[in-house]
Amino acid sequence: MCAENTPSPVSTRLTDSVSAAGVALVVWVARQRGESAARETADAAPFFLGVIAAAAIELAFARWPERAARLWRRPAVRVGSPVGLAVGTLLASRRRDGAPSAVVLGGLAGYAALLVGIVSGVIPEPASWFGSRGRGDPDGDG
DSSP: OOOTTOOOHHHHHHHHHHHHHHHHHHHHHHHHTSSSHHHHHTOHHHHHHHHHHHHHHHHHHHHSHHHHHHHHTSHHHHHHHHHHHHHHHHHHHHHSTTHHHHHHHHHHHHHHHHHHHHHHTSSOOGGGTTOOOOTTSTTOOO
């Protein structure tokens, strides 16, 4: 059950997934207009680095859910993160071929796969990954 004034995981998942899909679309379209975009964006190593990075970020969010929720509730973070990711990727891709795009697309694909797994029930809710971590726990945050 969600506390008062805390958005439900489902509502944030919808907006987060739409935001991630928008970033992926911008990055993909921009790379397809590049010179050798298809070959560079299809490189497996940067793509899987992005998948691993997305998993690491989600693990950190699951490990410290209260901190992550406080941070993610800030409008500047919720809006600035996808915009910054898209702009940063496009700027980095101008200097380093397709590797930044591949990393970002891999990360977004990893996030989407994780989201599908959670929504379908194959993967448990991230809040349960590390057990209950309340104020009474020796390793708790409070």
